[in-house]
Amino acid sequence: MMIQPKIRGFICTTAHPAGCAANVYEQIEYVKSQPAVEGPKRVLVIGASTGYGLASRIAAAFSANAATLGVFFEKPSSDQRTATAGWYNTAAFEKKAREAGLYAKSINGDAFSDAIKQETIDTIKKDLGQVDLVVYSLASPRRAHPKTGETFTSVLKPIGKTYQNKTVNFHSGEVTTVTLEPATDEEIQQTVNVMGGEDWSMWMHALRDAGVLADGIVTLAYSYIGPEVTKAVYRDGTIGRAKDDLEATAHTLTREMREFGGKAYVSVNKAVVTQSSSAIPVVPLYISLLFNVMKEKGLHEGCIEQMYRLFADRLYGGHDVVADEQGRIRMDDYEMRDDVQDIVSSLWQKVETANLEALSDIKGYRSEFLKLFGFGLADVDYEEDVDPNVSL
Ligand code: NAD
Numbered sequence: 579m580m581i582q583p584k585i586r587g588f589i590c591t592t593a594h595p596a597g598c599a600a601n602v603y604e605q606i607e608y609v610k611s612q613p614a615v616e617g618p619k620r621v622l623v624i625g626a627s628t629g630y631g632l633a634s635r636i637a638a639a640f641s642a643n644a645a646t647l648g649v650f651f652e653k654p655s656s657d658q659r660t661a662t663a664g665w666y667n668t669a670a671f672e673k674k675a676r677e678a679g680l681y682a683k684s685i686n687g688d689a690f691s692d693a694i695k696q697e698t699i700d701t702i703k704k705d706l707g708q709v710d711l712v713v714y715s716l717a718s719p720r721r722a723h724p725k726t727g728e729t730f731t732s733v734l735k736p737i738g739k740t741y742q743n744k745t746v747n748f749h750s751g752e753v754t755t756v757t758l759e760p761a762t763d764e765e766i767q768q769t770v771n772v773m774g775g776e777d778w779s780m781w782m783h784a785l786r787d788a789g790v791l792a793d794g795i796v797t798l799a800y801s802y803i804g805p806e807v808t809k810a811v812y813r814d815g816t817i818g819r820a821k822d823d824l825e826a827t828a829h830t831l832t833r834e835m836r837e838f839g840g841k842a843y844v845s846v847n848k849a850v851v852t853q854s855s856s857a858i859p860v861v862p863l864y865i866s867l868l869f870n871v872m873k874e875k876g877l878h879e880g881c882i883e884q885m886y887r888l889f890a891d892r893l894y895g896g897h898d899v900v901a902d903e904q905g906r907i908r909m910d911d912y913e914m915r916d917d918v919q920d921i922v923s924s925l926w927q928k929v930e931t932a933n934l935e936a937l938s939d940i941k942g943y944r945s946e947f948l949k950l951f952g953f954g955l956a957d958v959d960y961e962e963d964v965d966p967n968v969s970l
Pocket of ligand 1: 624627631649651688689715846849
């Protein structure tokens, strides 16, 4: 069949297997073009199929020759539908990893469940013995608690007062004002239950108790801070509360793993286009302006450049890990530079539908969005019939 993008809001309901593969190969080639990293050799990535988790997996495998085990929640193709992008990404990653002689296996299912944790532990025991790095890169709107069975839903809302700001429909280019009502206490708590540190902690406890964490284990989770304009909806909003909890969890985990030299870090990554970030109000407009400024200054990075730099420079660069006063690794250093933020905030004041194309990189945003689903890649013939049925 011929596969074309079918967009519904901030989701594309189709994905192109050859396009997703080309996107993954591009990331692999980037890493291979950089100096090798003396890094971890056995890596577990939870949330490994798209965005920052996929880029972490690629960076570990192709810069440090690591064996990787990936956990994610993706769907294979069916009669009516293509597989999800993360499914095709993983098939492409595993193919290239195996061609390079690297171990690569994947577990598809609900990472919040006890069953998937157990399956992961059994696989590590059987195939790898232990792991040296655990990357926790889940982004999910829901979580079923493995002990109580209760399902929590996260919301992207401000806390305390109504928030109004500009936002963009990145497909049509229409800039409008969005009004977001404050979250209730229950919504704040549910968001923390989904995106906070409890599940990361459960993973690390289960792995530790099963004896599959190597001495000197490093575990990483990802956070975001961002600028003043998104503060009310992001860092000071419900998701920010969850990130506070995630960051506090890093300190607790480091204390708990002290006896075998373990360290837990939160890396604050820069804003990039992923399936998750495109769902946050206000953020896509900010990213479109940011991309314009960062490209202009030669500072632009996507997931793979960020994750390679995290490995090569911050974690395994042969020096102590550089962290801020709260112990966080700051991969958002270029994004948060004053000279970048000053221009972005002055553009923010002026941006509207009529000047969007001139002031922002909305075109770049759109093409990055389509690329997430394997569309718009130069070397892929989208007129050609392609088999959507790809096995893992
Ligand atoms: P993403 O949507 O691209 O990836 C999410 C991953 O989680 C996928 O692999 C998906 O399969 C997996 N997943 C979701 N629910 C799951 C479940 N129940 N069981 C197993 N796997 C599941 O998201 P992303 O933007 O790469 O986000 C990853 C992390 O990076 C998040 O903590 C996010 O807050 C953080 N971060 C993102 C940005 C950004 O701009 N996108 C910036 C800084 C930090």
